Amino acid sequence: MKKVKMVPGEWGILKPSKPLSKRRIDEKARDLMSQMSLAEKIHQMSGDIPLVLGTIEMQLAYNRRPYPAGENTRLGIPGIRFSDGPRGVVMYNSTCFPVTMARGATWDTDLEERVGDAIGVEARSQGANFFGGVCINLLRHPAWGRAQETYGEDPFQLGEMGAALVRGVQRHIMACVKHFATNSMENARFKVDVRISERALREIYLPHFKRCIDEGAASVMSAYNKVNGEYCGHSRHLLRDILKNEWGFDGFVISDFLLGIRKTIDAVEGGMDIEMPFTWHFGKKLYKQVKCGRVNEALIDDAVLRILRQKIRFAQTGEPDRYGKHAVVCDAHKKLAREVAQKSIVLLKNEQAGKNRNPPLLPIDPLKISKIAVIGRLAIAKNIGDSGSSMVRPPYVVTPLEGIRGVLESNIKITYNNGKNIQSAAKQAGTADIAIIIAGYTHRHEGEYIPIPPKGGDREFLSLRAHDEKLIGQVASKNPKTVVVMIGGSAIITENWRRKVPSILMAWYPGMEGGHAIADILFGKVNPSGKLPCVFPKSEKHLPFFDKKAKSIEYGLYHGYRLLDRNDHKPAFPFGFGLSYTTFEYANIGLDKSEIGVDDEVRIRVDITNTGNYTGEEVTQLYVGYENPSVERPVKELKGFTKTWLNPADTKQIEFVLTSDQLAYYCKDRLSWVVEQGLYRLFVGPSSRPEDLLETQLRITD
Ligand code: BGC
Numbered sequence: 001m002k003k004v005k006m007v008p009g010e011w012g013i014l015k016p017s018k019p020l021s022k023r024r025i026d027e028k029a030r031d032l033m034s035q036m037s038l039a040e041k042i043h044q045m046s047g048d049i050p051l052v053l054g055t056i057e058m059q060l061a062y063n064r065r066p067y068p069a070g071e072n073t074r075l076g077i078p079g080i081r082f083s084d085g086p087r088g089v090v091m092y093n094s095t096c097f098p099v100t101m102a103r104g105a106t107w108d109t110d111l112e113e114r115v116g117d118a119i120g121v122e123a124r125s126q127g128a129n130f131f132g133g134v135c136i137n138l139l140r141h142p143a144w145g146r147a148q149e150t151y152g153e154d155p156f157q158l159g160e161m162g163a164a165l166v167r168g169v170q171r172h173i174m175a176c177v178k179h180f181a182t183n184s185m186e187n188a189r190f191k192v193d194v195r196i197s198e199r200a201l202r203e204i205y206l207p208h209f210k211r212c213i214d215e216g217a218a219s220v221m222s223a224y225n226k227v228n229g230e231y232c233g234h235s236r237h238l239l240r241d242i243l244k245n246e247w248g249f250d251g252f253v254i255s256d257f258l259l260g261i262r263k264t265i266d267a268v269e270g271g272m273d274i275e276m277p278f279t280w281h282f283g284k285k286l287y288k289q290v291k292c293g294r295v296n297e298a299l300i301d302d303a304v305l306r307i308l309r310q311k312i313r314f315a316q317t318g319e320p321d322r323y324g325k326h327a328v329v330c331d332a333h334k335k336l337a338r339e340v341a342q343k344s345i346v347l348l349k350n351e352q353a354g355k356n357r358n359p360p361l362l363p364i365d366p367l368k369i370s371k372i373a374v375i376g377r378l379a380i381a382k383n384i385g386d387s388g389s390s391m392v393r394p395p396y397v398v399t400p401l402e403g404i405r406g407v408l409e410s411n412i413k414i415t416y417n418n419g420k421n422i423q424s425a426a427k428q429a430g431t432a433d434i435a436i437i438i439a440g441y442t443h444r445h446e447g448e449y450i451p452i453p454p455k456g457g458d459r460e461f462l463s464l465r466a467h468d469e470k471l472i473g474q475v476a477s478k479n480p481k482t483v484v485v486m487i488g489g490s491a492i493i494t495e496n497w498r499r500k501v502p503s504i505l506m507a508w509y510p511g512m513e514g515g516h517a518i519a520d521i522l523f524g525k526v527n528p529s530g531k532l533p534c535v536f537p538k539s540e541k542h543l544p545f546f547d548k549k550a551k552s553i554e555y556g557l558y559h560g561y562r563l564l565d566r567n568d569h570k571p572a573f574p575f576g577f578g579l580s581y582t583t584f585e586y587a588n589i590g591l592d593k594s595e596i597g598v599d600d601e602v603r604i605r606v607d608i609t610n611t612g613n614y615t616g617e618e619v620t621q622l623y624v625g626y627e628n629p630s631v632e633r634p635v636k637e638l639k640g641f642t643k644t645w646l647n648p649a650d651t652k653q654i655e656f657v658l659t660s661d662q663l664a665y666y667c668k669d670r671l672s673w674v675v676e677q678g679l680y681r682l683f684v685g686p687s688s689r690p691e692d693l694l695e696t697q698l699r700i701t702d
Helices: 022-034 038-043 049-059 099-102 109-125 155-169 199-205 207-214 236-246 264-269 284-291 297-315 333-345 400-407 422-430 464-478 513-521 560-567
Strands: 067-068 080-083 130-135 174-180 193-196 219-222 253-255 346-350 371-375 413-417 434-441 447-450 455-457 482-485 503-506 552-555 582-589 600-610 617-628 637-646 649-657 665-667 672-674 678-683 694-700
Touching: 038 297, 038 413, 049 080, 099 109, 099 155, 099 333, 109 155, 109 333, 130 155, 155 174, 155 199, 155 207, 155 455, 155 637, 174 207, 174 236, 174 637, 199 552, 199 665, 219 236, 236 264, 253 297, 253 371, 264 284, 264 297, 284 297, 333 513, 333 600, 333 694, 371 400, 371 464, 371 694, 400 413, 413 422, 434 464, 434 600, 455 637, 464 482, 503 513, 582 617, 582 678, 600 617, 600 637, 600 678, 600 694, 617 649, 617 665, 637 649
Parallel strands: 080 130, 130 174, 174 219, 193 552, 219 253, 371 413, 371 434, 434 482, 482 503
Antiparallel strands: 067 080, 346 503, 447 455, 582 600, 600 649, 617 637, 617 678, 665 672, 678 694
């Protein structure tokens, strides 16, 4: 049989001469499938990496090249060519953006779409046609080792940010949304059984997936864990009933790698379409089950059609002029990485240093200083986050110290002390005008859990290391002008030292350009605009139960700000909170109508004024609360956000559109969404903190 020569990463015979309608795509897929033998069809459904050699290759250089699945050389049908993320393209040497949690802190869907576009271009330029890095699992607890791979704790925000990444990536290649579902802990991920009510599943753990499916995501990756006793990769309820039937998803499901499915029949009947990255439970085993009548061939046809339809759809996507070596880590992408890092850094605290009537410590005016002490081992670390499957290998990483050196003139003396010897660091700080401490985590403290050899995993502690907390205390006692820049993948508890320093920044893992971005913020080249995508609590006791070794765990309606609100626990830094070098004032909240029907929408307007001296960008949030609901509901929930640029003294009116279906709860008796009539409270403001919010009310009638 003649084999068709295929160019890696390109679509060959699938590329149509003119764009195809959805109907034509389906017809073409059916036509191609009709030319396949059963073995060829089943071959579409699993990874092409050889089990033993592939495992060795993965240990040596994970995802250096795209991982193919379902290539058919007889018919000339290219395989899926998998590349991972999410902080960039894992293959070869690609641009390393800030981690997803940092990008969540930008609350900037346009920016995230541009990141997606850059990732799509770099992946396709290096031979991939599939991006496995749209991770939108909900941050239920900050100890989760892979917190950094997701956008935050709120389903609405996760959905909007994930959808933006899907839009950007899918201009070029297929995007895969993962890990479906409830994959919010790490060490126990292969075995833990998440016990969850249908209501919590639908309201808290799934809406963001639906949002990305509605955006047109081509693929979904199942999770390793179980939900209510069943592995996600086998779950008919998740994969068939909800995803494919109820939501009308017409793309395909891939398994998480290796242990994503355990049994041939359970997986194929549950709704799994591709086993990744090897052929283990599918392939010959699946062929046998079909031949002996235990698996209905219609299930195979359904999976193959799903895969072929997406291949044909994406064969007509792209901007060929943009692909090539020149596009990978190009200047535009490096610039974008710096912009994203700048916009992701959150200014948590900024007060005057000492008792005099100085302005807040930040931004630092280089004209007023002659000596800076930079302290902490992380100031010189190329610290871009986890070293598991999401690890990107950029050609360089700008450390915080390099970034600080880069913005200052040579007449300013910069001293560096790694902070191991607390006395010597404090002494050095005492002789400087300002001390900057860089402290936090690395991939040793949090990340993907790899059992053999053991690495990464859920965090052991939520505060900084005891040594760093002591260092901060001592340095601040010698120099009241001390700034702490924290590095990490999610919330950090700061109670032991928060009051001892005037200024704190949360810089997450800021990517290859992170050092530059940190310096841009510290020295006021850029006005901070990031806001927390997860609550920073005062105490671990305010968080939901977490056990990294759990065999079974209960997930409910409450975590993050929803849980703190319910129990009236004040956070150290609230969800949605972040300061700026300028100030914003909110006024005149109003609605276009005060009553709407159950299928209607309302416009909520508010004026924002920049009342400070710097141009700045403000993230405004819309929350909804429920007045006398018939079922238990959270105090408030995020339902909208928007970002506005304002020059000093400027006022702008911003508008949110809220549809009544956004007010629905999932009714466990009717097994459907219900919008209750009655009174709703609408809150608009700069964070989730009650004192920050303006309130108005809306009535829903029938
Ligand atoms: C991770 C996935 C990842 C896959 C392939 C798995 O271990 O859980 O998130 O996409 O590896 O790299």
